[in-house]
Amino acid sequence: MKFKAFIGKLFSITLVTVSLSSFASEPIQPIERPADIDQSKAALGMKLFFDPRLSKSGFLSCNSCHNLSMGGSDNLKTSIGHNWQQGPINSPTVLNAGLSLAQFWDGRAATLKEQAGGPIANPVEMASSHKLVADVLKTIPQYRAEFQQVFGSPGIDIDRITDAIAEFEKTLVTPNSRFDRWLLGDTKAITARELAGYELFKSSGCTACHSGPAVGANSYHKLGLVRPYKTENAARGRIAVTGNKADEFVFKVPTLRNIELTYPYFHDGEVATLREAVALMGQLQLGRDFTADEVDKITAFLKTLTGDQPTFPLPLLPPSTEQTPQPEPFG
Amino acid sequence: MKFKAFIGKLFSITLVTVSLSSFASEPIQPIERPADIDQSKAALGMKLFFDPRLSKSGFLSCNSCHNLSMGGSDNLKTSIGHNWQQGPINSPTVLNAGLSLAQFWDGRAATLKEQAGGPIANPVEMASSHKLVADVLKTIPQYRAEFQQVFGSPGIDIDRITDAIAEFEKTLVTPNSRFDRWLLGDTKAITARELAGYELFKSSGCTACHSGPAVGANSYHKLGLVRPYKTENAARGRIAVTGNKADEFVFKVPTLRNIELTYPYFHDGEVATLREAVALMGQLQLGRDFTADEVDKITAFLKTLTGDQPTFPLPLLPPSTEQTPQPEPFG
Ligand code: HEC
Ligand code: HEC
Ligand code: HEC
Ligand code: HEC
Ligand SMILES: [Ca+2]
Ligand SMILES: [Ca+2]
Structure with a gap:
């Protein structure tokens, strides 16, 4: 079947011979299928x-x-x-x-x-x-x-x-971002400015929280570690799970993979642009006011984290029958 | 590009040598890309x-x-x-x-x-x-x-x-239904019962309105030609376009292609099942009360009109930018 063959291709693993040395010392690792x-x-x-x-x-x-x-x-x-x-x-x-x-x-x-x-x-x-x-x-x-x-x-x-x-x-992984290609040794995969953004991302401490293959998603941290974040949103983070007062405003650190695509930002969605999110992270989590140029550089780096999006034929769904309970859209 | 190649394939025309004689005399014609x-x-x-x-x-x-x-x-x-x-x-x-x-x-x-x-x-x-x-x-x-x-x-x-x-x-055409294959000479593409349904569909007068490659969609007709259709729906049909009193309850005759997939039926969506729609059409348009077996046969025929559904990779959309006007979901 055509669909099966496609799925087969979708899930096949591209084997790349990698000299581990190229990224072993980096806080971010390439995504694998x-x-x-x-x-x-x-x-x-x-x-x-x-x-x-x-x-x-x-x-x-x-x-x-x-x-x-x-x-x-x-x-x-x-x-x-x-x-x-x-x-x-x-x-x-x-x-x-x-x-x-x-x-x-x-x-x-x-x-x-x-x-x-x-x-x-x-x-x-x-x-x-x-x-x-x-x-x-x-x-x-x-x-x-x-x-x-x-x-x-x-x-x-x-x-x-x-x-x-x-x-x-x-299966919804997004390998092969330009940054991953750079990690794997393709030095031309990102520009000098994007690399400078990455260096700043590391040196200023973002990687304390955003690290690993997902560039995040591997720890919980307080939003507003240094300066408080003001929001009308009622969510209070992990305190809802642990009941522990110290977990108020503690959230799962989000992945920064494909961050260019997942606007708006923060758990309340109140941060419209990536540049704003970067500037705020500097202030709230690190107590640091980045210059506009620094924000731009980090933002440029973050955009290299957009990977290959999952691609597959739009699924065709089998029709309901006379026995299928009716949907109830209204009331 | 992978996507381009796929689109190319999607729109390519399968050339089939057809002996026209096989369907020239039928009121329904096969769909072509x-x-x-x-x-x-x-x-x-x-x-x-x-x-x-x-x-x-x-x-x-x-x-x-x-x-x-x-x-x-x-x-x-x-x-x-x-x-x-x-x-x-x-x-x-x-x-x-x-x-x-x-x-x-x-x-x-x-x-x-x-x-x-x-x-x-x-x-x-x-x-x-x-x-x-x-x-x-x-x-x-x-x-x-x-x-x-x-x-x-x-x-x-x-x-x-x-x-x-x-x-x-x-491009959203659905060729190659079993009925089309039958029209094109593949006598085994539909069962004897489905064929009997088609014969009844023709002999009882459905093809007066549902004909051509779309099995409909080529004329306007009154819903409730013989017996009135009761509905709470406010739509009055073509009178809204022509202002002509005679066009009250006149609707475009819908295509019956893929009718198995497009439940519920009629312009008000009040007819849940295809068998009900067939029985009602007999009564409203032809003044004829089909037996349950007749309804079943016609329904079986109508289900042979499901063609190849368009299939293509889920499109990937380019992201918004800082300049993009924000969506306004609420208020
Ligand atoms: C009406 C919108 C909506 C629908 C429908 C929906 N989701 Fe979600 N999903 C959300 C929201 C909002 C969250 C975040 C909730 C939270 O963290 O408290 C979420 C969270 C998630 C997460 C967690 C991701 C993370 O990083 O923490 C996954 C996985 C997920 N959804 C998958 C699904 C699946 C699978 C379905 C269907 C069965 C689904 N969602 C249906 C809105 C939706
Ligand atoms: C102490 C931990 C910590 C540090 C350090 C940190 N972050 Fe975050 N980051 C978080 C948490 C937690 C969130 C989720 C915020 C929320 O709940 O809305 C987040 C959210 C983000 C987001 C928005 C993600 C989304 O999908 O909404 C971006 C972008 C981001 N961080 C970038 C950075 C950058 C750039 C730095 C360095 C300047 C940085 N972060 C430093 C913990 C941290
Ligand atoms: C909120 C639901 C909704 C959305 C969104 C919507 N449609 Fe429709 N569409 C309908 C309904 C209901 C009708 C029938 C209206 C009527 O006949 O008065 C219709 C009719 C049509 C028809 C006529 C089909 C026929 O046989 O007469 C086409 C073609 C169509 N829509 C295409 C589109 C396209 C293209 C878009 C997006 C730009 C779109 N629709 C968005 C609900 C929707
Ligand atoms: C005089 C014209 C006419 C005749 C004859 C006729 N139909 Fe129809 N048919 C229509 C019209 C008009 C509609 C649209 C009804 C509406 O507006 O809801 C329709 C709707 C349908 C529908 C529902 C389509 C949908 O998508 O909702 C089916 C199924 C159907 N007809 C099958 C038949 C069958 C089977 C026969 C013969 C027993 C038949 N029709 C005879 C004009 C006709
Ligand atoms: Ca988001
Ligand atoms: Ca319908």
Whole structure:
């Protein structure tokens, strides 16, 4: 099948002979494609990720808020959910989310699989329920057959649904950014100015928090470490998970991969431009007022972190049947 | 470029030697791929079709209501627009829309290009304006370059935007349905029962209205010709265009291509299943009460009209810039 062949290609690993010495001493490592993908499970998960029947309205899919045409987020301050309800927080990208130490801004879900159950049943997001979604999918013969083929026995439930979605999300890595090519030894992959931005990013201390293959996503830190951040947003960060007062305003450090695509910035989405985000980080986290030129240089470096976006044929979804519960978009 | 090559393949015409005699006498003709597509214009139009920045909220794209993963419609009774406003009428498929004698249920737009300007500025759909959309796209360098390359001179305006979208829509044909293969001489492409359904479809008079390559979409007819159709929906059909009392409840006869995918049915979306739609058509348009077996047979035939769905890589959209006007999802 054409689609299978394409998926095969999508998940194939380009083997590059790398002299480790070129980046072993750097705080950022190149992104690698995940090696152990169950391809048929991921193909099913892709369909589910795009299927608006996972929502009560029949209108919102995971891709509505994590649009893979636009860097895996919605580019809104806070998201739009069922009945156009305003979400509480900025939608993070699903790109490279598999590299995160945990999911959500406050890290309240340990894994992608655990995370995926959240939005389906969240009344301000997809507003469905785990049972209803399984009941919907069960009425569709092509889904029944595909779940059976992927999991080796008949049956559709939230466990299998979120397992497949998570497997698809694991494939959403963005290797081969210009910066990664530079790390791998291609000295011409970034400009002198971008390199100067990287040096400043390191020397001023950004890499204390934004490091590793995801350039972040591997620790929790307080927003406003040096100077407080003013926001009307009600989110208080990891205190919601730990109950620990010291965790107030502590958030998962976001990945800076593809940061050019995932505007607006910060958990409240109130920071419109990347230059503003960089300047603010200097002030809030490091107590440092960068000059306009310094901000520009770091921003130029950050734009070299945009990698190859996942590319695949728009999935075709199997039609509902006479037995499928009707969507309820209104009321 | 990989994408270009794919598009090339997408639009390439499969030449089949056809003995015309096999379908010359039938009221339905096979669908053919359009021959004269401007491929780079269509590729730009595809991006625009998927770009939610064509809406005021930054959240709704053409594909939100004409989802190409689901047969080019939204599978809702009436659509969801800006601010979750309930639309007045069922969203028709964009698949094969280029074959229609005119656009919209009442035919009020003559061409796809004229049509595409409507939803962008419609306050219950995308709620933007022709000027704002052009202003947004102008701030994005990749769009500026692509419009210049496609149209041969710099400039982005609603005329070029709708021209490109219409060119993309022209490519959304669905050839190679099982019924088309039967028309082209492959006698095993449909079952005896499906063929019996087709014979009944012809003999009972459905083809008086549903004929041609689109199996409809080439004439206007009254809904409720023999018995009146009861609906709470306010739409009155072509009278809105002509002002002619005789045009009350006269609608464009919809295409029956891919009808299995474009539930629910009728302009008010109140008919949930295809079997119900077939039974109602018999009563309303022909004064005939089909038996359950007759309804089943015709329904089985109609399901042979599902053709190859357009398949292409999910388009990647160029990011906004600091100059781009912000979306206004709320208020
Ligand atoms: C209505 C908008 C909306 C929908 C629909 C939605 N999400 Fe989210 N998603 C969000 C928001 C907002 C957050 C951040 C919530 C938080 O951190 O408290 C989020 C967080 C996430 C995260 C965590 C990323 C990170 O870095 O922490 C993942 C993964 C994710 N969503 C995947 C999905 C999947 C899979 C679906 C569909 C089953 C989905 N989302 C549906 C808005 C949405
Ligand atoms: C002490 C830890 C820490 C340091 C140091 C730090 N950051 Fe951050 N960074 C964070 C946290 C936490 C957030 C999330 C803020 C929030 O919750 O909105 C963040 C957010 C960001 C964002 C926005 C990401 C998004 O998707 O919204 C950018 C850009 C960024 N940092 C760049 C930098 C730069 C550049 C530096 C150095 C000048 C830096 N950071 C230093 C912890 C840190
Ligand atoms: C909010 C939902 C929504 C959005 C967004 C939307 N449409 Fe539509 N579309 C509809 C509805 C509803 C109709 C039927 C309106 C009528 O006939 O009066 C329609 C009709 C059409 C038709 C006519 C089809 C036919 O057979 O008559 C075409 C073509 C079309 N839309 C293309 C587009 C394009 C292109 C865009 C984006 C620029 C778009 N639509 C955005 C809901 C939407
Ligand atoms: C006199 C003209 C006429 C005849 C005869 C006719 N139709 Fe229709 N058909 C229409 C019109 C007009 C509509 C659109 C109804 C509306 O506005 O909701 C329609 C709608 C439909 C639909 C729903 C399409 C959709 O996308 O919602 C189906 C299915 C259908 N017809 C099948 C049939 C069948 C089967 C027969 C024969 C039993 C038939 N039609 C006979 C004019 C006709
Ligand atoms: Ca963001
Ligand atoms: Ca319909």
